[in-house]
Every structure is written in C-alpha cells, then in structure tokens.
Amino acid sequence: MxxxxxxxxxxxxxxxxxxxxxxxxxxxxxxxxxxxxxxxxxxxxxxxxxxxxxxxxxxxxxxxxxxxxxxxxxxxxxxxxxxxxxxxxxxxxxxxxxxxxxxxxxxxxxxxxxxxxxxxPSPKQLRRANAVLLARVQERDAALAALHEASAERDRAEEMLRQSQKMEAIGALTGGVAHDFNNLLGVVISNLDQIERFLPAESGMHRPLRGALTGAERAAALVQKMLAFARRQPLRPARLDPNGLIHDLTERLRGSLGAVEKPELVLEPQAWPVCVDANQLENALLNLAMNARDAMPDGGCAVIHTRNIPAAEAARIADLPAIDHVAIVVEDSGTGMSPETLTRVFEPFFTTKAVGEGTGLGLSQVFGFAKQSDGHAEIVSRPGQGTSVWIYLPRDGTQLSSVPADEKTAPADRVSRLGFA
Structure with a gap:
C-alpha cells in the first residue's frame, strides 16, 4: 500500500x-x-x-x-x-x-x-408580512389607547362616586345638625320675643334685645339654607306662574344686584305653571342675584330667562326625567368660574369669597331646593365669559313620558343652542 x-x-x-x-x-x-x-x-x-x-x-x-x-x-x-x-x-x-x-x-x-x-420568503412576502405586523401593532396601540381611556373613565366615575358619597355624608351631617340647631333657635327666638313683649316701653333693653332677635332670625335663615341643602326642609308647594313670580320679584332682585343695572327679563310668553314653594324659589333667585352682583365688581348686566322644556327635549338632558319642565336661568356677564371651581360649586360651605364675606350655602341651597322640588340645577361658566345658573322645575301636573333618554346633551351645548351667554 x-x-x-x-x-x-x-x-x-x-x-x-x-x-x-x-x-x-x-x-x-x-x-x-x-x-x-x-x-x-x-x-x-x-x-x-x-x-x-x-x-x-x-x-x-x-x-x-x-x-x-x-x-x-x-x-x-x-x-x-x-x-x-x-x-x-x-x-x-x-x-x-x-x-x-x-x-x-x-x-x-x-x-x-x-x-x-x-x-x-421573498422580498414581496416579507413586505406583506411587515404590513400585517404593522397593522397588528396599530391594533395593539389602538387597544392600549382604548384601555387607557377606559381606565381614565373608570377613574372619573370613581371620583364622581366618591364626590357623591362625600356630598351625601355632608348632607346627612348638615341635616342632622341643622335640624337640632333649628329647634334650639326656635326656643331662643320664642323666649326673646316673650321678653320683648313684657319689657316696659321706656326700657333701654329694647335695642339690644332687638339686635339679639335679629341675629337669631338670621341664624334661623342660615339653618333653613342648610336644611334645604340636606333636603330636610319642609316645603309648601303650590301651583304658581314663574313669570308672575319673577315680575313681582323684580324690585327685590334689583336691590340684591346693588349697583348693577336692573335685570333684563327674557320670559317665555306662555310659560307653563309649576308646583313649588314660592318662598324658597324667591330665596333661590335672590341668592343667584347676589352671586351675580359679586361676580360683576366692575358692573355688568344680569338676565333672567324662562323657557319651556318639552319632554322630548328633557329626555336628552342629563339628570332630567322625560317630562315637561320649565327652565329658569339667571345669567351674568361677570368673571366666570374655572373648571376646578365648577366641580365644587354646589358643595356646602364652599366659597371663593374672602373670610366673613360669604357662608358658602347660597348655591347649595339652590341645588337642594331644586332637588327637593323634583327638579335639577346646573351651572355653565367659563372664565371671563360670565355664568349661567339653570333651575329645572317640573311642569305642574305632568306625567312621565315614554320618550327614550339615550342621547344626553351637555349644559354648554344647551346654552349655545338656546342663544344664552
């Protein structure tokens, strides 16, 4: 080998x-x-x-x-x-x-x-696979965006629930305290009134006694506002014409507006009657007039509207049942409110005024009165563009309508559509 x-x-x-x-x-x-x-x-x-x-x-x-x-x-x-x-x-x-x-x-x-x-794979197949992959990535991004939106919506719903629970707790506390305090004030006012009756006419105690009685009556009025917010104030509803009540109240509203010119009235010609407590409605309008005055420190104009809201229209408004309503709107050309303020505006004791200049119960009393009257209240406002406060009251004698309530409109949309500021 x-x-x-x-x-x-x-x-x-x-x-x-x-x-x-x-x-x-x-x-x-x-x-x-x-x-x-x-x-x-x-x-x-x-x-x-x-x-x-x-x-x-x-x-x-x-x-x-x-x-x-x-x-x-x-x-x-x-x-x-x-x-x-x-x-x-x-x-x-x-x-x-x-x-x-x-x-x-x-x-x-x-x-x-x-x-x-x-x-x-050929280049054509690779391009097709890349296109499919890109579409799936876009679907994933869309799903993630939808998930983030759903999470944000859930957070907003939870925040609204916590706010509702807080308001309910505050209302229960306010109602309980106000009810007991109202009884005590009743005793104080009754005794002061008896003392004043038995004092001699020439007594020098009449003046301080009258001051004490006036203070007690103001405290009683404050308690009534607290009870209205807590919806525990007994109402005396009666059928009334909202236009007539506003006409009768014009001079008092002008006095509440102070230096601001007389309010302009834009009233529905044939406004439907409502069944509410006239005194509480007057108090609500006077409170709104004073708020409008405070919102216009440099002057301005206030407008009061009434408008019939048919059941079909009410069905598309959030928090309103599908029945006929009458809307009473008080608007001003003042400084307006920020979105942060709007979220708390109906809370009791919340105020943007300086200490000693407001109790923070005016708007909460309006809200409580509207809810206690089976209605609703809401506010539309933008900084520098004024404020509109809407009070919805059910038409007297109306029944629930069968109109579906699947499309609700925001307050700002209604303001724009109705032509109010």
Missing part, C-alpha cells in the same frame, strides 16, 4: 508541463501570469466571504458560506500548482487538490440546502 502511494506521488519519470510548451518563454510566462491572477482572485473571494459572515452573524446558512469559501480556496490552490508543474511534474499532488473533499462536500451540501433556500 505504501509502495503504491509512493509510486503515485513519484514524478521522476514524468516530464514537467513546460516541455509541452517547448520551453518557449512567452508561453510559459503567459500561463504563469494568468494562473497567478486567477489564484489571487480565488484567494480574495474567501477573505471577502469570511468578513461578511463574521460581521453579519444574523445571515441565514452562514456555515454554507464558509464551505463555499473553502471550495474557492481549493480552486485557487490548483492554479498555483499549475504554475508549479510548469517546472516540477508533481501531477499527483495537483490531482489530489483537485479532488479535494471541500469540493465534493460543498456541492453535496449545496444541493441539500437548495430546498431550504427556496423556502426562504
């Missing part, structure tokens, strides 16, 4: 390739230069492939590139041997390199890899 291999590699009995070229220098140098150039090109290709695979480790089938690089390297070596055999007849070594395993393995692996290479 060794002798056979030695004989295979022995080239002493062979002639170099230069003999075939008659040792003509121009032919020998032409073959040598051309083979050297081809070998250099073959050696350059594996280096470039090695750099590519090394830097792009994400390439699919990178190992196949290394196998192809080895095959190209073997090809380059055969051209170097072609130059060597011009003078040295080592044809056995040249044949061994030509039959290198790299060539056979590379060809076999390439055919085995062909099916997998053909299965790779």
């Amino acid at each position: 060794i002798e056979t291999l030695t004989g295979f590699l022995d080239g002493t009995s062979l002639a170099p390739h230069g003999i075939c070229l008659s040792w003509r220098p121009e032919l020998i140098w032409t073959h040598m230069v051309s083979d050297a150039i081809i070998a250099l090109a073959y050696f350059t290709i594996p280096v470039a492939l090695g750099v590519l695979v090394t830097r792009r480790r994400d390439l699919v089938f990178g190992w196949m590139v290394w196998a192809f690089a080895l095959f190209i390297l073997a090809c380059g070596i055969t051209h170097l041997l072609a130059i060597w055999t011009l003078w040295v007849p080592d044809y056995a070594a040249e044949a061994a390199v030509k039959a290198a395993v790299a060539s056979i393995v590379t060809a076999a692996l390439l055919w085995m890899l062909l099916r997998r290479a053909l299965a790779l």
Whole structure:
C-alpha cells in the first residue's frame, strides 16, 4: 500500500508541463501570469466571504458560506500548482487538490440546502408580512389607547362616586345638625320675643334685645339654607306662574344686584305653571342675584330667562326625567368660574369669597331646593365669559313620558343652542 502511494506521488519519470510548451518563454510566462491572477482572485473571494459572515452573524446558512469559501480556496490552490508543474511534474499532488473533499462536500451540501433556500420568503412576502405586523401593532396601540381611556373613565366615575358619597355624608351631617340647631333657635327666638313683649316701653333693653332677635332670625335663615341643602326642609308647594313670580320679584332682585343695572327679563310668553314653594324659589333667585352682583365688581348686566322644556327635549338632558319642565336661568356677564371651581360649586360651605364675606350655602341651597322640588340645577361658566345658573322645575301636573333618554346633551351645548351667554 505504501509502495503504491509512493509510486503515485513519484514524478521522476514524468516530464514537467513546460516541455509541452517547448520551453518557449512567452508561453510559459503567459500561463504563469494568468494562473497567478486567477489564484489571487480565488484567494480574495474567501477573505471577502469570511468578513461578511463574521460581521453579519444574523445571515441565514452562514456555515454554507464558509464551505463555499473553502471550495474557492481549493480552486485557487490548483492554479498555483499549475504554475508549479510548469517546472516540477508533481501531477499527483495537483490531482489530489483537485479532488479535494471541500469540493465534493460543498456541492453535496449545496444541493441539500437548495430546498431550504427556496423556502426562504421573498422580498414581496416579507413586505406583506411587515404590513400585517404593522397593522397588528396599530391594533395593539389602538387597544392600549382604548384601555387607557377606559381606565381614565373608570377613574372619573370613581371620583364622581366618591364626590357623591362625600356630598351625601355632608348632607346627612348638615341635616342632622341643622335640624337640632333649628329647634334650639326656635326656643331662643320664642323666649326673646316673650321678653320683648313684657319689657316696659321706656326700657333701654329694647335695642339690644332687638339686635339679639335679629341675629337669631338670621341664624334661623342660615339653618333653613342648610336644611334645604340636606333636603330636610319642609316645603309648601303650590301651583304658581314663574313669570308672575319673577315680575313681582323684580324690585327685590334689583336691590340684591346693588349697583348693577336692573335685570333684563327674557320670559317665555306662555310659560307653563309649576308646583313649588314660592318662598324658597324667591330665596333661590335672590341668592343667584347676589352671586351675580359679586361676580360683576366692575358692573355688568344680569338676565333672567324662562323657557319651556318639552319632554322630548328633557329626555336628552342629563339628570332630567322625560317630562315637561320649565327652565329658569339667571345669567351674568361677570368673571366666570374655572373648571376646578365648577366641580365644587354646589358643595356646602364652599366659597371663593374672602373670610366673613360669604357662608358658602347660597348655591347649595339652590341645588337642594331644586332637588327637593323634583327638579335639577346646573351651572355653565367659563372664565371671563360670565355664568349661567339653570333651575329645572317640573311642569305642574305632568306625567312621565315614554320618550327614550339615550342621547344626553351637555349644559354648554344647551346654552349655545338656546342663544344664552
């Protein structure tokens, strides 16, 4: 075996390739230069492939590139041997390199890899897959946005629930305290009145006694407001014409407005009658007039509207049942309120006035009176654009309507549609 291999590699009995070229220098140098150039090109290709695979480790089938690089390297070596055999007849070594395993393995692996290479997605398929992925990402972003919106809506609902619970607790506390305090004030006023009756006419105690009685009566009026907010004040509802009550109250409203000019009346010609406590409605309007005065320190105008709200329209207004209502609106051209103030405006004892200038019960009394009268109250205001306070009172003798209440409008929309400021 060794002798056979030695004989295979022995080239002493062979002639170099230069003999075939008659040792003509121009032919020998032409073959040598051309083979050297081809070998250099073959050696350059594996280096470039090695750099590519090394830097792009994400390439699919990178190992196949290394196998192809080895095959190209073997090809380059055969051209170097072609130059060597011009003078040295080592044809056995040249044949061994030509039959290198790299060539056979590379060809076999390439055919085995062909099916997998053909299965790779085309650029068109990749673009389509990217478009599908982008659509799914957009759907996910939309779902996340909807989730954030739902979460924010839930937070707002929870805040409204907490606010409602707080108001209910404050109302219960206010009602209980006011009820007991009202009984005590009744005793105080009754005794002061009896003392005043039994005092001699020439007594000097009449003046301080009258002052004490006036203070007690004011305290009783404050308690009535607290009871109205807590909806525990007994009402004496009666059928009345809202336009007539407002006309009769015009001078008192003008006095409440102080330096502000006489309120403008924009009344519904045929306003429906309502069934409410006339005294409490008067107090509510006077409170609103005083608030309008305070909101216009540099002067301005106040307008009082009445408007019939049919059941079909009431069904689209939040917090109103689908029955006929009469809206009484007091608006001013004053400083307006910020959104933060609007969220707390009906809270008892909440006021934006300085200490000692307001009790914070005016608007809460209006709200309590409206609710106790089976109506509703709301405020529309923007900083620098004035304020409108809406009191909704049910029409006297109306019944629930079958009009669906699936579309509710915001207060600002109603102000814009009705033409009020």
